[in-house]
Amino acid sequence: MQDDIKDPILLTGATGFIGKHLYPRLAELGVRVRNGTRRPEESRSEQPDREWVELDVERPETLEPAMEGCRSAVYLVHQMMGGEGYRNRERAAARAFRKAAERAGVERIVYLGGVEPDAVPSRHLGSRLETGIILRGGRVSTVELRASMVIGEGSASWQIVRDLAARLPVMLLPKWTRSRSQPIYIDDVVEAIVGALALDMQGSAWFDIPGPETLTVEQILHRTARLLGHDMAGYPVPLLSPRLSSYWLRFVTGCDMYLARELVEGLKTDLVAEDHSYWERIGHTDLVGFDEAAQRATQGLEPDSLFARTYEGLVQAISSPQASP
Structure with a gap:
């Protein structure tokens, strides 16, 4: 396969989750x-065996020099960690990258994005x-x-699921936990x-x-909990939006809350x-498969002996003024 790849390749997001797995x-x-x-310079001091180049999608002047001589580029950039307004920044970054790639003579861009939902997408998926x-x-x-x-160590979405499954003995199951997806292992x-x-x-x-x-969120949580050595009890509730549900995540996961x-x-x-x-x-x-992927991604993880804070903490999270949708 390597004979068909047009190299050298510019790997953006090289220090991120996907980039760290793709490079090897x-x-x-x-x-x-x-x-x-x-x-x-920081990356070069930590991994001097790799070729490093400055690239910042919010500084267009760094793009074309980084691409010079490259025949392919992998685009693994997202801006959510920058907070509000990231959607505009992501659009601007994509336009700047596309123009720089055209000028630099890049022949192939590979971009990892998200599945299109069957309804109006969230801000993240829309972006x-x-x-x-x-x-x-x-x-x-x-x-x-x-x-x-x-699924993989370093994935923010997987970290949320893993932390919920590891630390909650009981979980409320609003309608959105019956939504379906098709989780994919990082190696694939x-x-x-x-x-x-x-x-x-x-x-x-x-x-x-x-x-x-194809699994629901509820199935993903239950199967992950079993792999971590315990059962999670779930109780359906009629009202609890994804946005409202997210507020009590701060009691459970170490993932950035925004x-x-x-x-x-x-x-x-x-x-x-x-x-x-x-795939064909x-x-x-x-x-x-999911169980094998989750097993690999949780290898060495010790489930907390202290679960997330008790129902008083959960009630406080839901009822606080910040929790208004």
Whole structure:
């Protein structure tokens, strides 16, 4: 496969969750990778064996120099950690990246985005989809890959699920926990990106990259809890929106709360792929099942002996003035 990949490759988000898992696979294939980061000197001191270059999507002047000589680029940038207004920043970043790639002569962009929901998308999912549209709208052949929850150590959405399952003996189950998705293991995501870099294709297109099982949020929580050695009791409730539910996450997860709130909002609709054909197209059909993926992602994790704060804390979180939708 490495003979079909157009290198050198510019890897944006090289120090992030996906980038950290993708780089070793590309190196294993003998592909030359240029790692983009806002702090190249810091990264170079920590990992001097890699090629580092300054890249900041909010500073367009850094983009074309980072891309110089690269034939492919992997776009793994998101701006949610920057707080409010991230949607505008993500649109601006995608436009700047697309223009710089055109000027630099990049031949292929691979972008990892999110599955299109069956209803109006949340702000986060809407921004992911808009970014894909912008990147695919340029002259550079772009492959947009759409995933739902990515399972792996370092994934924010997985961290929320893992922490809920590890620390809550009981959970209220509002309607949104019956929404369905197709979680995908990080190693399969890496293979999807590698396949997209090698894909013999003209123009631009998007592909869903679903995991092998379709599960509700409730099923994901119960199965993760069992893998961690305990059962989680669940009680259906008629009213509790994803936004309202997110407020008590601060008692349970170490994930950044703004990020958690945006991610949980995306759970209110089904995130199910339109088809599974991409896996056959790249010759990668032996996908890791949910239980095996969760087992690998929780390896070495000791469930808290002290569960999340008691119902008084939960009631306080829900009833506080901050919790108004």
